[in-house]
Amino acid sequence: MKLLILLVVVIGLVAIVQLAKVYQLTSSLRARREEDISEADNRLNGGLFLAFMVLFYASVIWLVVRYGDYALPSASLHGEAVDTLMGFNLAIIFAVFFLVNTLLFWFSAKYYYRPERKARFFAHDNRLELVWTVIPSIVLAVIIAYGLSTWNQMTGAPAEDALRVEIYSKQFDWTARYPGNDGEFGLSNYNLITPTNPLGIVTAEGLEASMSEVEKSIAKLEKELKHERGHLLKEQLELEAMLHGGDHHGDHADHGHGVDHAAVEARLHEIETLLEDESSLTILTEAAYEAKEDKLNRLKRHRQRLLEISEFNYDGGLSAWAAGNDDQIVKGEFHLPVGREVEMVFRSRDVIHSAYMPQFRAQMNTVPGVPTRFKMTPTITTDSMRYITGDENFDYVLLCNKVCGAAHFNMEMKIVVETQEEYDAWIKEQKEYLVKEESEEAPAETADLEGTTDKTTASL
Amino acid sequence: MADHAHHHEESFVSKFIFSQDHKMISKQFLITAVFMGIVAVMLSIFFRLQLGWPGESFAILETFLGKWAPGGVLDRNAYLALVTIHGTIMVFFVLTGGLSGTFSNLLIPLQIGARDMASGFLNMLSYWFFFVSSVIMIFSLFVEGGAASGGWTVYPPLSALPQAMPGSGMGMTLWLISMVLFVVSSLLGGLNYIVTIINLRTKGMKMTRLPLTIWAFLITAVLGVLSFPVLVSAVVLLLMDRTMGTAFYLSDIFIGGEALDVTGGSPILYQHLFWFLGHPEVYIVLLPALGISSEVIATNARKPIFGYKAMVGSILGIGFLSFIVWGHHMFVTGMNPFLGSVFVFTTLLIAIPSAVKAFNYITTLWQGNLRFTPAMLFSVGLVSTFVTGGLTGIILADSALDVSVHDTYFVVAHFHIVMGMSAIFGMLAGVYHWFPKMFGRMMNTKLGFVHFWITIISGYGVFFPMHFVGIAGAPRRYYDYSAFEYLDFVMDLQPVISVFAIVGALGQLFFLFNFFYSMFRGQVAVQNPWRSNTLEWTTPVEHVHGNWPGALPEVHRWAYDYSNPAHEEDFVSQITPAIPGEEIH
Numbered sequence A: 001m002k003l004l005i006l007l008v009v010v011i012g013l014v015a016i017v018q019l020a021k022v023y024q025l026t027s028s029l030r031a032r033r034e035e036d037i038s039e040a041d042n043r044l045n046g047g048l049f050l051a052f053m054v055l056f057y058a059s060v061i062w063l064v065v066r067y068g069d070y071a072l073p074s075a076s077l078h079g080e081a082v083d084t085l086m087g088f089n090l091a092i093i094f095a096v097f098f099l100v101n102t103l104l105f106w107f108s109a110k111y112y113y114r115p116e117r118k119a120r121f122f123a124h125d126n127r128l129e130l131v132w133t134v135i136p137s138i139v140l141a142v143i144i145a146y147g148l149s150t151w152n153q154m155t156g157a158p159a160e161d162a163l164r165v166e167i168y169s170k171q172f173d174w175t176a177r178y179p180g181n182d183g184e185f186g187l188s189n190y191n192l193i194t195p196t197n198p199l200g201i202v203t204a205e206g207l208e209a210s211m212s213e214v215e216k217s218i219a220k221l222e223k224e225l226k227h228e229r230g231h232l233l234k235e236q237l238e239l240e241a242m243l244h245g246g247d248h249h250g251d252h253a254d255h256g257h258g259v260d261h262a263a264v265e266a267r268l269h270e271i272e273t274l275l276e277d278e279s280s281l282t283i284l285t286e287a288a289y290e291a292k293e294d295k296l297n298r299l300k301r302h303r304q305r306l307l308e309i310s311e312f313n314y315d316g317g318l319s320a321w322a323a324g325n326d327d328q329i330v331k332g333e334f335h336l337p338v339g340r341e342v343e344m345v346f347r348s349r350d351v352i353h354s355a356y357m358p359q360f361r362a363q364m365n366t367v368p369g370v371p372t373r374f375k376m377t378p379t380i381t382t383d384s385m386r387y388i389t390g391d392e393n394f395d396y397v398l399l400c401n402k403v404c405g406a407a408h409f410n411m412e413m414k415i416v417v418e419t420q421e422e423y424d425a426w427i428k429e430q431k432e433y434l435v436k437e438e439s440e441e442a443p444a445e446t447a448d449l450e451g452t453t454d455k456t457t458a459s460l
Numbered sequence B: 001m002a003d004h005a006h007h008h009e010e011s012f013v014s015k016f017i018f019s020q021d022h023k024m025i026s027k028q029f030l031i032t033a034v035f036m037g038i039v040a041v042m043l044s045i046f047f048r049l050q051l052g053w054p055g056e057s058f059a060i061l062e063t064f065l066g067k068w069a070p071g072g073v074l075d076r077n078a079y080l081a082l083v084t085i086h087g088t089i090m091v092f093f094v095l096t097g098g099l100s101g102t103f104s105n106l107l108i109p110l111q112i113g114a115r116d117m118a119s120g121f122l123n124m125l126s127y128w129f130f131f132v133s134s135v136i137m138i139f140s141l142f143v144e145g146g147a148a149s150g151g152w153t154v155y156p157p158l159s160a161l162p163q164a165m166p167g168s169g170m171g172m173t174l175w176l177i178s179m180v181l182f183v184v185s186s187l188l189g190g191l192n193y194i195v196t197i198i199n200l201r202t203k204g205m206k207m208t209r210l211p212l213t214i215w216a217f218l219i220t221a222v223l224g225v226l227s228f229p230v231l232v233s234a235v236v237l238l239l240m241d242r243t244m245g246t247a248f249y250l251s252d253i254f255i256g257g258e259a260l261d262v263t264g265g266s267p268i269l270y271q272h273l274f275w276f277l278g279h280p281e282v283y284i285v286l287l288p289a290l291g292i293s294s295e296v297i298a299t300n301a302r303k304p305i306f307g308y309k310a311m312v313g314s315i316l317g318i319g320f321l322s323f324i325v326w327g328h329h330m331f332v333t334g335m336n337p338f339l340g341s342v343f344v345f346t347t348l349l350i351a352i353p354s355a356v357k358a359f360n361y362i363t364t365l366w367q368g369n370l371r372f373t374p375a376m377l378f379s380v381g382l383v384s385t386f387v388t389g390g391l392t393g394i395i396l397a398d399s400a401l402d403v404s405v406h407d408t409y410f411v412v413a414h415f416h417i418v419m420g421m422s423a424i425f426g427m428l429a430g431v432y433h434w435f436p437k438m439f440g441r442m443m444n445t446k447l448g449f450v451h452f453w454i455t456i457i458s459g460y461g462v463f464f465p466m467h468f469v470g471i472a473g474a475p476r477r478y479y480d481y482s483a484f485e486y487l488d489f490v491m492d493l494q495p496v497i498s499v500f501a502i503v504g505a506l507g508q509l510f511f512l513f514n515f516f517y518s519m520f521r522g523q524v525a526v527q528n529p530w531r532s533n534t535l536e537w538t539t540p541v542e543h544v545h546g547n548w549p550g551a552l553p554e555v556h557r558w559a560y561d562y563s564n565p566a567h568e569e570d571f572v573s574q575i576t577p578a579i580p581g582e583e584i585h
């Protein structure tokens, strides 16, 4: 390959030298005016347009034959309507494509310049122009009406008894959540996200856990900052100067008098003991110190937000907060029963992702802070699709279709469509949220093994 | 010989660098854009190597990209940066700044019969803002963490959070700053174009006699002046979210192990603001190209452009509609379905004026006497790409269908054909056609032929197969597709696409060589080489300050009296008075 590239570069250089020669040859030497295109050249270019057209059409037809049929049969109810609509639109598009390009290239070939001819002076014709205003308008009206009727069908309200599944995105994987027996998702709040509560489900326990996590971090940072050697030494100097300050500087006399000597001395004493305990001292650069201070402030605001959640909502651990207890969280793959409408609710933790399920003709962005929805009814089980495609490894996929960072291309989840019975058996197996206590990263990560997770964790 | 025109000797600096002459500024724009274009094409070849042969090692990548391609394999963050900067440069620097900057500047005064732009000073500023903004954008490729990497649309939160990806650090800040300067440049230019066209037309140059180029430049400038300020707001708010702790676009975000102190913003707000510019931007890119091709096709078909009034009307219609369709980029953001329906309706309406334009071009060719100059070849090519690419827009505009192809290769195919290829073809047509006016020399036509045929074949070769890759469900901006078995079958198109891309890129050497070589060694041009009607060809070959050495020309007719049976010649310059008994447009 390297050799090939080198070869290409060399050929390129040779080509440039040759070009210069061609250039001289075709213009200067033959004393021909550049703007005078010879009849042969005009005929040639006209002919080339026709040749190009044939080549172009042949390739298009080859592509259609070989790849046109490739998009898998739709595996959802609305997808069938979408595919029919797509077929209808493509038929119109191909017809116009061939018609217009043929006229264009054919005229180009036919009417190449001949000095003895004069072009036809034909500046406008209202009837003709009306024709190609009205006909496209009618065709478009049909396209719009047909398209919108399918759109309305797709986006109408979901059925009362639709299964609800939440799809949650983060860099760089997906999590699905089922509402459990009560049919209701627990509230969630991004402030409550911890390794054991990856979706930030709001429960009394979750809130407590987050709070203690934040408190722990605050305490740790405060300790580090309190024991920072450089800052302690600096403060020591300042306090000592303050004690004796009044004597030297007239300006500071007032301050000197106002100093609470006892307090300053107490603090000095404290600093001395801190400095003596060398093992617990931290040493930080100024920048690192400031970064930690910032982080501390952010953590304190985080604590504040957690307090607000608990004050705002908490009514003794009942009602809305209890709905999360039986939610079921799954990773790697999620299951759907065939033939039942499913309303998907999408949330995102960090940036915009897009839940793209190509075989279901379904897609919806997941937007941090703004939940989105999409409903669909799977019509073909994974097993049947394996039979149809003749590929026993076939699986439906959910993948990310909004660029979201380095491992964007590797963010997928498997979707299993199965019979209601199979689904019932599967869902029963899934642990309820409050029962299971395992870390978020525990199950085998499907896609982003090769060093992408470090990107998310190593940022501060 | 030109001493009567030059009362005062201009210094090198005021003539070539801080020039206020529209012809010089136009050349400055063109050469800057050519340079930016070279960079953007090279970037695309780099990522096409990865896409065509994923994971394979290419020495050339390591040579050019160094630590971004360790062992000759493109790094995946670098991949995203390349994709992003390729798009940004192409859309803004080549096809907006380069195209409008070059041809609006060159042609507006020359074709309406004015001595220069309304404000030469603002015009000069416009170029220098463009230049500085280009330099910053190029420079951003070399900063720590790499250039902006969130795609050319730089959606937050990805672009707002430095911890989300390396490219959202310094590179992103520079991207935003560069974009603000770019918009300043566009606004200064646009205001100038509008004022000049409205006020400085020479005697007899009624609006209804304007060449279609000027109509296109006028509406383009209006679109720019109305929509670019919205982009600036979007960009400035994003800068504030990045640097000042505001949360216009951010809410409920947990990243890097930390819950951020942001609530109440909406990432979707950014998309509304961005696409409010973003869609008109498509026409800011496309309309000048259509204007240029109208002029080139009429001249070289030796026929009046068919349906002048309809052509003007469709430019106005497209311009107006382009402001109320931006939501078609957002069907899958969770927007209200009814609002989606409205955008489906308005978007598909654009197909009507577009269809009118396409059929009018074709009727112009019908029974013409087609002289295939390189400019003419590219203009005919443009009509083809405009139609081919425009048609697939119908699918993307149809929300129900967009859901399954949104953000896939289908979109990449669509906009590269309808906006990328068409606008580049228009730009190249413009360069070949007006090169003698700009540089006083001719470009070599044979090389132009070769250039065109390589370009159209490889252009379609690159982008047409992408439709099929997209319909099969391949998302765009993926570094590698090998994890997805269902795509294996279409992925054998990827190396084919890459080969076409490389061939196409090498084909541009024919142009570059021709362009730079002809600038100094080309055949010296005659005054009106294409035997064209418009006013620029009544100025002397040698540039003079003020364009016409004597009085300004007076216009007596429209620009499209080609092969008018009342006249012997197959062209009638706009300054030719009516012959007795002639009814004049």
Ligand SMILES: [Cu+2]
Residues within 6 Å of the ligand: A169, A170, A171, A172, A352, A353, A354, A400, A401, A402, A403, A404, A408, A411
């Ligand atoms: Cu993602």
Ligand SMILES: [Cu+2]
Residues within 6 Å of the ligand: B278, B279, B282, B325, B326, B328, B329
């Ligand atoms: Cu648009």
